[in-house]
Amino acid sequence: MNVSFFFEVLIGGLLAGVMYSLVALGFVLIYKASGVFNFAQGAMVFLAALTFVSLLERGVNFWLALGVTLAVMVVLGMAIERVVLRPLVNQPPITLFMATIGLTFVLEGLSQAVWGSQPHGLELGIADVPMQWLADSTGMFISQFDLIASGVAAVLVAALALFFQYTRVGRALRAVADDHQAALAVGIPLKNIWAIVWAVAGFVALVAGMLWGARNGVQYALTFIALKALPVLILGGFESILGAIVGGLIIGASEKLAEVYLGPMVGGGIESWFAYVIALLFLLVRPQGLFGEKIIDRV
Amino acid sequence: MKRMTIAVALVAASAFSGTALAQAKEQFVPANFYWVGPYAPGGSGFGGGIIDFMMMINERDGGVNGVKLTWDKCETEYNNARGVECYERQKNKGPTGATVVHPLSTGITYSILEKATADKIPVISMGYGRTDASDGRVFPYIFPLITNYWSQNTAKIKFIGQKEGGMDKLKGKKIVNLYHDSAYGKETIPVLDVQAKKYGFQVTHIAVPHPGNEQQSQWLQIRQIRPDWVILRGWGVMNPTAIKTAARTGFPREKMLGVWWSGAEEDVIPAGDAAKGYYAAAFNLPGTQHPVMKDILKYVYGKGKGEFTDKSRIGSIYHTRGVVAGIITVEAIRTAQAKFGKGKPITGEQMQWGIENLNLDAKRLKELGATDLMQPLKVSCKDHEGGGAVKFMQWDGRAWKVVSDWIPSDQSIVRPMIEESAAQYAKEKGIKPRDC
Numbered sequence: 129m130n131v132s133f134f135f136e137v138l139i140g141g142l143l144a145g146v147m148y149s150l151v152a153l154g155f156v157l158i159y160k161a162s163g164v165f166n167f168a169q170g171a172m173v174f175l176a177a178l179t180f181v182s183l184l185e186r187g188v189n190f191w192l193a194l195g196v197t198l199a200v201m202v203v204l205g206m207a208i209e210r211v212v213l214r215p216l217v218n219q220p221p222i223t224l225f226m227a228t229i230g231l232t233f234v235l236e237g238l239s240q241a242v243w244g245s246q247p248h249g250l251e252l253g254i255a256d257v258p259m260q261w262l263a264d265s266t267g268m269f270i271s272q273f274d275l276i277a278s279g280v281a282a283v284l285v286a287a288l289a290l291f292f293q294y295t296r297v298g299r300a301l302r303a304v305a306d307d308h309q310a311a312l313a314v315g316i317p318l319k320n321i322w323a324i325v326w327a328v329a330g331f332v333a334l335v336a337g338m339l340w341g342a343r344n345g346v347q348y349a350l351t352f353i354a355l356k357a358l359p360v361l362i363l364g365g366f367e368s369i370l371g372a373i374v375g376g377l378i379i380g381a382s383e384k385l386a387e388v389y390l391g392p393m394v395g396g397g398i399e400s401w402f403a404y405v406i407a408l409l410f411l412l413v414r415p416q417g418l419f420g421e422k423i424i425d426r427v
Numbered sequence: 428m429k430r431m432t433i434a435v436a437l438v439a440a441s442a443f444s445g446t447a448l449a450q451a452k453e454q455f456v457p458a459n460f461y462w463v464g465p466y467a468p469g470g471s472g473f474g475g476g477i478i479d480f481m482m483m484i485n486e487r488d489g490g491v492n493g494v495k496l497t498w499d500k501c502e503t504e505y506n507n508a509r510g511v512e513c514y515e516r517q518k519n520k521g522p523t524g525a526t527v528v529h530p531l532s533t534g535i536t537y538s539i540l541e542k543a544t545a546d547k548i549p550v551i552s553m554g555y556g557r558t559d560a561s562d563g564r565v566f567p568y569i570f571p572l573i574t575n576y577w578s579q580n581t582a583k584i585k586f587i588g589q590k591e592g593g594m595d596k597l598k599g600k601k602i603v604n605l606y607h608d609s610a611y612g613k614e615t616i617p618v619l620d621v622q623a624k625k626y627g628f629q630v631t632h633i634a635v636p637h638p639g640n641e642q643q644s645q646w647l648q649i650r651q652i653r654p655d656w657v658i659l660r661g662w663g664v665m666n667p668t669a670i671k672t673a674a675r676t677g678f679p680r681e682k683m684l685g686v687w688w689s690g691a692e693e694d695v696i697p698a699g700d701a702a703k704g705y706y707a708a709a710f711n712l713p714g715t716q717h718p719v720m721k722d723i724l725k726y727v728y729g730k731g732k733g734e735f736t737d738k739s740r741i742g743s744i745y746h747t748r749g750v751v752a753g754i755i756t757v758e759a760i761r762t763a764q765a766k767f768g769k770g771k772p773i774t775g776e777q778m779q780w781g782i783e784n785l786n787l788d789a790k791r792l793k794e795l796g797a798t799d800l801m802q803p804l805k806v807s808c809k810d811h812e813g814g815g816a817v818k819f820m821q822w823d824g825r826a827w828k829v830v831s832d833w834i835p836s837d838q839s840i841v842r843p844m845i846e847e848s849a850a851q852y853a854k855e856k857g858i859k860p861r862d863c
Contacts, residue, residue, distance in 0.1 A: 245467035345697020349664030397634030
């Protein structure tokens with residue numbers, strides 16, 4: 129076995145896993161605060177990226193476009209809380225889940241109705257080419273774009289962890305996540321908390337959309353990246369930010385290694401479902417995921 | 428009261444006969460395409476092209492010998508079930524029913540193949556669909572016109588041969604076939620294997636799972652193989668992702684050659700500068716310089732009746748592909764009218780005759796203002812493909828540049844494979860091939 133190539137595949141997989149984690153983070157935020165599995169996260173990534181790139185193409189300054197898109201995502205988060213979630217408070221989780229499925233189609237349709245269905249290129253000024261010095265010294269082709277994306281993900285995770293751990297809003301979010309009614313009973317404004325967390329999820333969607341959009345172009349298929357986040361969530365746990373990162377790294381590395389070393393034996397194209405095999409194996413051992421909370425019901 | 432009743436009856440009767448007369452001078456063509464979803468750029472571009480062309484014929488010529496072309500849109504979402512639903516919903520519209528169907532999806536083509544044959548409605552699957560339907564003896568109502576996938580593939584190998592300095596130079600070369608892991612993607616594996624044996628090159632087939640938005644592992648494998656060329660058989664997001672990932676792993680784009688479903692502006696623009704130098708196959712060429720496109724601009728967009736609000740899409744690859752589909756449709760209607768009655772709407776069965784007797788030679792293409800837009804096309808009872816040649820384009824970062832002449836396909840490889848596959852289908856379905 130070529131050791132250098134093995135490490136190239138491994139590192140490439142870990143870096144791809146970080147990109148999956150970025151999407152998984154949005155799911156975790158909303159699940160953590162409301163117990164809702166937000167099926168619409170992929171559509172939110174698409175809407176954010178499409179809005180941003182469409183503004184850029186209309187000559188809007190980069191930072192202004194970023195600010196306007198962020199504002200759109202915050203307003204959207206608040207609107208979702210007001211129109212979709214508030215009427216469903218105390219409804220079973222499956223009802224809220226179904227509501228987010230409906231929301232997915234609304235957001236996908238709305239995005240294309242407003243901005244059109246054409247794909248766009250997105251240039252963030254970060255070259256997506258292999259680092260020559262690394263290629264010359266080790267023979268490994270690692271893109272600097274991936275390294276920068278990993279840095280962005282690390283900063284985002286650190287900021288969210290601090291936010292949840294050390295701010296009043298963060299503590300309130302955790303209280304709401306534990307028990308809606310108990311949180312309401314001690315005076316935590318559920319409506320505000322949900323609006324905040326959906327707005328933060330909108331911000332995370334914008335970051336993920338910009339990075340994925342710069343990588344593959346901004347087009348409808350961005351909604352599919354939610355499928356990449358699912359095994360990450362199963363493995364890492366639905367309410368753990370750290371789990372989203374570790375899960376992403378494990379899924380990214382294992383699916384790439386499987387595709388390269390096992391794929392040719394079975395005709396290739398296995399990585400998309402192999403990620404779910406890994407996730408299911410973890411599920412058998414730890415049903416709550418690696419970092420999920422173990423729930424014990426007393427009967 | 429009696430007089431009043433008679434008067435009302437007369438007015439109603441005259442109104443009815445007026446409607447009937449108006450209907451009698453119409454030819455209905457279903458517009459079953461996709462304007463939303465992941466494949467909307469292709470669906471809306473092609474659909475826009477064919478509708479713009481039919482609108483131009485109505486506006487400029489008053490229809491085909493006075494018969495106005497009509498259409499209704501039906502959103503298929505590139506989904507087989509929706510495609511069948513649209514087919515059923517539209518097939519009886521118009522005074523003579525649906526004239527012809529363009530499913531714009533290999534899956535939908537397969538789904539309606541038997542229904543359309545039973546309903547006697549021709550299906551034109553131009554550049555997609557079932558390759559062995561080129562054998563018209565077995566598939567009388569299915570027309571994979573101009574060039575099918577296998578023909579295209581042999582032309583690609585000829586193009587690579589040209590670039591390498593001759594077909595004999597292919598011996599010992601390595602080619603990777605990076606394909607969408609679907610029936611569409613796998614379609615050309617057998618023909619590539621046959622050519623690998625014939626010319627002595629080594630081919631490796633690498634699958635990309637749907638939708639293809641992550642290809643790091645495939646391209647790392649490609650880097651290990653160190654191929655001379657990579658053939659990209661992608662669709663949708665798989666195309667820009669492949670081009671971008673090639674750049675990330677240091678593979679030269681000047682050694683990448685895409686199928687015509689990987690060769691639209693929508694496939695390269697999202698990849699940005701990484702797409703510079705990338706080649707793609709084409710059976711229609713882009714641009715607004717063709718006289719027929721100028722007429723569309725004048726008679727359709729000049730009157731505010733065009734399909735696109737984004738004018739930059741006029742003359743794009745998908746748009747001109749739709750225009751070519753429009754030309755073929757209208758010319759086949761014209762051919763059928765010449766036999767079954769000029770100035771009268773034709774039935775699906777008559778349209779089938781019209782397509783089978785279509786002859787768009789260089790002279791006719793010039794009259795149509797489409798000389799450099801498409802290749803000459805002659806269809807027959809036996810040959811439902813008609814053309815078979817392919818041109819190649821290279822993306823320069825802003826536009827496609829044509830870099831070859833029409834390169835004919837290798838029918839010595841393709842036709843026997845088509846006939847063998849069609850004969851197998853006929854045997855399975857109990858079809859007695861027509862005597863052509």
